[in-house]
Amino acid sequence: MIKETWALFIREVKKTFRNKAVVAMMVVQPIMWLVFFGSSFSHVPSSFLSSFFNTTNYIAFLLPGELAASMIFVGMFSSMSMIQDKRFGFLKRILVTKAPKESIFFGKVFGASTRGLLSIPIMMLVSLAFGVVFHWNILSLVVWILGLLLLGVGMASIYSIITMRSNDWQTPGVVSNLINLPLMFSSTALFPSTIFPGWMRDISSVNPLSFAAGLGRSFVLNTPPNFLFLLYLVIFCFLFLGIGAFLSREWLKAE
């Protein structure tokens, strides 16, 4: 199982990183987020920023949220890649080998999550350029990156589960629009939940994006990381990874 998963994972990574347009887009898109969205609070008085965002630079607040958001967006690529393999028959090729079906699912999920990790160093560099100061607490950094990875794997699992039985190119896009935007806006990724109405604060308090963003803010704002957030993301990730692995045995078929 591990060898087959590794081989399929490497295939996904190669396919992603050999496509120059994809790599360019992965680099440019997060930069545009920070540059355009991050600059929207530039002329707001710093007293306002401090009271609402606990920092005088909105980009410092946005960086963890935007990275968490980019991890949920990569989920879409796992289902797109799966549907492509179905349409071109490559799934059949794998199914005629003795590779377990779970490894097909794992390969897609880990492949897509890896794609998301690339934006971490890029966005950190861009933030530095915009005057964000990091305190380089290594523990907080490791916990944050781990949290992002768990979020990415969990989200990619959810995507793969939803589209596992579909053959339609359009499904991942439809699902993406359905899931991503509400998930992003009902989290603390872009704004603190203190300004939310009560019902949205409730959603935000169970939204995995909030937890990943929270872990990032511990690093950026130099506060001790909340390990309960990490635990929550571990449960979130392995729950959906497990469900996906279980369903792939039944749902991944040649017809």
Next chain:
Amino acid sequence: MGEITVDVRDLSKQYGNFKAVDNISFTVKKGEIFGLLGPNGAGKTTTIKLLTTLSPPTSGQAFVAGYDIIKQQKEVKRNIGWVSAEIILDDDLNAWENLGLQAALQGITNWEESADTLLKYFELAEFKYKNVGKFSTGMRKKLEIAMALLNSPEVIFMDEPTIGLDVGTRKMLWDLILLIKNEYKVTVFLTTHYMDEADQLCDRIAIISHGKIIALGSPSELKQKAGGYAVSLEVNDGFDISSLKQFHILENDKNKILIEISSKDNMLDVLKSINLEKLKSINLITPSLDSVFLKLTGSTIKETEEAVDYRKFYSMVRRNTQ
């Protein structure tokens, strides 16, 4: 010989009300090239799907390389190679990476040496690190076959191996299939709707029509079933038909006469007994699988395919208007 590689017993596959494969039984002997011949929609691809464990049968049993296709799927998969009708490769990877992926999925260690040998054999060695997306169709097909052979299978399943290929590539592939049989001693199970392909390549052929096997035997056996050689004559008015009374006349229609003969050489006897001045043309008709199919089903493969397409077309139209 004598050993059996594929053993199919009363196998059926039903999709809704449509019986794609209807209670078929046959055996494939070790080391032979076995062909499943029939028009599109006859159940050839479905049969391959069942035998490669891609799809579960509705009823019946089958054993591939000695393993049950229902209960021992992993063992079946480990012992087979599969080449689909459409070419399935990862175009973003090069030939070597495609082979490596296949090896990893089949759990083969030390695959590099046999992969190198296969590439050399198939004249692909110099394109080892070239992206498969840039390969010609013939090269892609060859690479697929190399991948199917990588796990040293007992039997290799080829679904319509030469569909859509030009004449030269087709000939190349025929030679390759014979090479697989002779050099690698692998049993080949192929499907085709080309009569000449089945005739030239296969040791034994099963003819399938509407999901049922309607004839099985070696090409020559099957041809014999369809009747032997025949001579068709075109004659001028005033031809003396009684000069042919020693022969079996199959048809006699407006100066066109069809006579059955037992062997090719008997054509000379026909020539000797008639008045050559009244003869316009003479033609030897050799038995072919076409004539077998015609005799067994009452229609040629081409007509059957057209009929099948109409059926599909109408069902499609119906679905869209409901």
